[in-house]
Amino acid sequence: MQGGKFAMYMRKILLSALLFGGAQTTIAQEPQFGEPATQADIDKRFWAVFPDGENLPDGQGTAVAGAMLFEDNCHACHKNPPDEPSELDPEDAADVLFGGHGTIGTDGSLATVGSYWPYSATVFNYVRRAMPYTAPMSLTNSEYYSLTAYLLYKNGIIEENTVMDKDSLPKVEMPNKDGFVSAYPEIPEKYRTK
Numbered sequence: 001m002q003g004g005k006f007a008m009y010m011r012k013i014l015l016s017a018l019l020f021g022g023a024q025t026t027i028a029q030e031p032q033f034g035e036p037a038t039q040a041d042i043d044k045r046f047w048a049v050f051p052d053g054e055n056l057p058d059g060q061g062t063a064v065a066g067a068m069l070f071e072d073n074c075h076a077c078h079k080n081p082p083d084e085p086s087e088l089d090p091e092d093a094a095d096v097l098f099g100g101h102g103t104i105g106t107d108g109s110l111a112t113v114g115s116y117w118p119y120s121a122t123v124f125n126y127v128r129r130a131m132p133y134t135a136p137m138s139l140t141n142s143e144y145y146s147l148t149a150y151l152l153y154k155n156g157i158i159e160e161n162t163v164m165d166k167d168s169l170p171k172v173e174m175p176n177k178d179g180f181v182s183a184y185p186e187i188p189e190k191y192r193t194k
């Protein structure tokens with residue numbers, strides 16, 4: 001898949017949906033302009049999971065369940081090594097979620113969840129927030145834990161039966177955890193990348 005072209009195509013579809021689809025109904029449900037947001041309004045939207053695991057929800061999963069979920073919800077767009085070889089073409093980088101270990105900083109750099117991402121908890125955060133690409137947040141929290149476990153397992157980071165939940169996931173150390181420096185050292189320590 002040509003990741004860039006595909007993303008552009010999807011953005012066009014999404015834009016048309018916003019312009020011609022449910023825009024009015026969505027706006028009607030939001031607090032009106034000038035109306036103070038209540039704490040409940042804020043809590044409903046503030047569900048980012050932080051690198052240390054803050055805000056991780058209840059639920060649990062393993063790579064065993066994640067394999068089936070990946071097949072049904074992800075494989076259409078993402079390769080699934082070792083069944084299919086990963087490609088080094090940067091155009092296809094979004095396809096590739098596995099492998100590339102030890103390539104960061106070299107000429108053949110391949111940034112994947114396994115080789116590049118510094119935190120395990122933010123894998124859960126991103127996948128729940130953004131995937132499947134056409135239906136983000138459509139799965140249960142346990143299913144997202146299973147998919148996260150599958151991504152970590154297939155990258156050789158955890159075992160196939162290791163249960164991922166809000167306690168175990170943030171303890172998983174990613175291979176590239178020391179590969180980042182903070183561009184914003186004034187940010188409170190717990191939210192810094194390093």
Ligand code: HEC
Pocket residue numbers: 003006007070073074075076077078094096097111112113126127131132133134147
């Ligand atoms: C319809 C196609 C499609 C499906 C289905 C899909 N993805 Fe994606 N995925 C993409 C695209 C396109 C990107 C790049 C998005 C971007 O950069 O904004 C992406 C990016 C990602 C990334 C980030 C990769 C990186 O290192 O930057 C992860 C992780 C991911 N997807 C996981 C999943 C999982 C898990 C599923 C199944 C629940 C899934 N995707 C289903 C198209 C898809």
